Amino acid sequence: MHFVFMGVAGSGKTTVAEYVAKRLGLPFAEADAFHPRANIEKMAAGVPLTDDDRWPWLRDLAAWISAHDALGESTVMACSALRREYRDVLREGAPGVCFLHMQGPAEVILERMAARADHFMPPALLESQLATLERLGPDEPGREFDVRSDVDTLTEQALEYVGECMRAADA
Template sequence: MHFVFMGVSGSGKTSVAERIAARLELPFAEADAFHPQANISKMSAGVPLTDEDRWPWLAELADWIAAHEVLGESTVMACSALRRSYRDVLRAGAPGVRFVHMHGTEEVIWERIEAREDHFMPPALLRSQLETLERLGPDEEGLELDVRGNLDELSRQALDYVAEQTRLSRQ
C-alpha cells in the first residue's frame, strides 16, 4: 500500500507523514525534494506553478511509487496533490494508493506557514493553493484529518488509518 499525505503548504502533511513512515519503517518521500530548480525558483518568487510545471514532477513521483511497488514495499509520501487529476497521476504508479488529506481553515494554515522557517514556499501562495485544492471525492480512497488537532493526535489518527488499510489489504 502507498499512502500520500496531501494538502496545501503548511497543513502539516510532511510532519505527520514523516512520523508514520518512521514508526512503520517505510520508505518516505518528500515530494518537494523532487521539484526541479525551475519550479522551486518560481514558487520562491511567489509565482504559482502551472499544470505544465507539475506534470513531469508528478510523473517522477508516480515512478517512485512504482519502483517501490515492484520491490513489494509500502511507502509514505508527503505531496500537495491538490487536484484529482494530480492524484490520478500518483495512483497510476501502483494499485493501492491511498490519500490522507490534511485540511483546515485558511486562518489555521496561515498561522502555521508564518511560524515556519527555511521553506521556499512563501505564505502569499496559500490563497492560490486553496483555490486549486479539490477535496477527496467520494470515490477516492482516503481519509481527511482536521489540522486543528495537535501533531500527536493527528499522527495517531493517521497511524490508525494506515494500519487499518494495511490490514484490510492483507485479507
C-alpha cells in the first residue's frame, strides 16, 4: 500500500505524513524534494507551476512509488496532488495508492503559511492552489481530514485510516 497525503501548501500534509511514516516505520518521501531547481525558483518567485512543469515531477514521484512497490514496501508520501489527473499519474506507480486529503478553510491554511519561515512556497500562491484543487472523486481511494484538528488528532485519524486500508488489502 502507498499512502499519499495530499492538499494545498500549508495544510499540514507533510507534518502528519512524517508522523505516520515514523510510527509505522515506512519509507517517506516529501514530493517537494523531487522538484527541479527551476520549479522551486518559479514558485519562490510567486509564479504558479504549469502542467508542463509538473508532469516530469509527477512521473518521478510515481517511479519512487514503483521502486518501493517492487521491493514489497509500503510507503508514505506528502504531495499536493491537487488534480485528479496528477493523482492518476501517481497511481500509475503501483496498485494500492490511497490518498489522505488534508483540507480545511483557506483562512486556517493561510494563517499557517504566514507563520512558517522555512518554506519556499509564498502564501500568495495559496489562491492558485485552491483554484486548481479538485477534491477526491467518489471512485478514488481516499479520505478527507479536517485540518482544523490538532496534529495529534490528525495523526491518529490518519493511522486509523491507513490501518483500515492495509486490513482491506490483506483480506
